[in-house]
Amino acid sequence: MTKADPRNNYLRGNMAVISTSTRYLPNRDLSFGxxxxxxxxxGGFSQLDLALASDVSxxxxxxxxxxxAHPSREMVLKLAVVLNVPLRDQNVMLxxxxxxxxxxEGDLLSPELEPIRQVIGFILKQQEPYPALVMDRYWNLIQNNSCCERLINWLIEPEKQLDNFYIDGxxxxxxxxxxxxGLKPFIANWSEIACHLMQRVYREAVTAEESNEYITLFHEIQTYPDVIRVWQKTNLDSWQIPLLTVQFVKDNISLNFFTTITTLGTPHDILLQEIRIESLFPADKMTEVNLRTGEWGVT
Known part of the structure; x- marks a missing residue:
């Protein structure tokens, strides 16, 4: 049975938005220069800075x-390392x-990556009773702990998740x-969160020179109601707090979180460099109490 694709509801009749939204993205010239x-x-380098850092004129x-001039293979890699270019983009430069x-780019399910899977599983388990999840470069959910699964299922029924948000598995x-x-109706500060997330998607779309998936996602979410409006609006109020939190509210219960992102150090594999482990921590005492007592989300 083919599941509903939530993109269809907003792509129909909104092609003008998609076609014009390319104005936000730079020209995508893939020449090495x-x-x-x-x-x-x-990286904030001048030509002189790069020359000095790489010992090249x-x-x-x-x-x-x-x-x-045409670079050698060694020159490409040397400059890419100095500029801290991600591995996937180093391949594009080559x-x-x-x-x-x-x-x-490895497969997380392969036997060679069993030690990595064990570490990820340990991190997720240690985060309990707080939520944690693993996502790939496109923000696709790879894995989560039981608290994160409970949080999502509390906010959106699993059947609705399956019908509306599972695309290509x-x-x-x-x-x-x-x-x-999705979660928009349950996020009290959705405008601030949406603005932040759009900035992240835009940055990734700009830098992902070889990938159309970022561009497709960037164009698609602009067709969702209110997204462009909040992205174009500067929210000075959110600058007055030291950290942006996300506030989930349902059934008179409020859960307020800040997040941290963990990545794997010194990877030589594209997949391992791009995996992100996001951990959610209570931003106030009431959220901590609710999570530790486990009384929220009981049906």
Whole structure:
């Protein structure tokens, strides 16, 4: 049985939004010189800064960016490391310069990654009785602990999640947070959260030169009600607090969280570099009490 796709409700009749929203994104030139210049700007390097940090002449950096010189494979990797370019994007830089990619993307279920799975499972278990989840680069949910599953199921019935948010066997957390049939009705400070999340999606869409999935997601969520309005609005009130929290409210129960993001150190695999473990912690005493007593969400 084919499940409903929540995107269909808002894509129909909104193609003008999708076609015009490309104005927010830069021209996507995949030449090595353009990519090098882009990542240099991202890192806040001048050509002289990059030359000094990589022990390459400023003249050669200039020639590489203007395509008057062609880099060696070693030069591509050397500059990418200095600029702290993600592994996936290092492969893109190599390909743009005419070389084969060097970094592979593993499968989390493979036997080789069993130690990683054990560590992730340990982190999720240790986070109890607070929520924690694992997501990939596109904010697709990979794994979660029992408290996180209980939180989501409390806010949205599992059947509705399956019908509305499972696409290609995955649930996308950005869609879940921003869609009006998702968590939006239960987030008291949804406008502030939506603005923050849109900024994150935009940053990823800008940097993901080889991926259309980011662009598709970015365009899609702009078609959801109120998303563009809150993204374009500067919320000065949220700047007065040291940390943005997310406030879930249902059945007169309020759960207020701040989050931390954990990544794996020194990865040589694309998947392992892109996995993010998000842990939610109580932002006030009442939330802590509710989570520890376990009386919330009882049906």
């Amino acid at each position: 353009k990519l090098l210049k882009y990542w240099r700007h991202q 400023q003249r050669h950096i200039s020639f590489l960016e203007s395509s008057r 390909t743009s310069a005419g070389f084969d990619p060097v970094y592979s 995955k649930i996308n957390l950005m869609r879940l947070m921003l869609h009006p049939q």
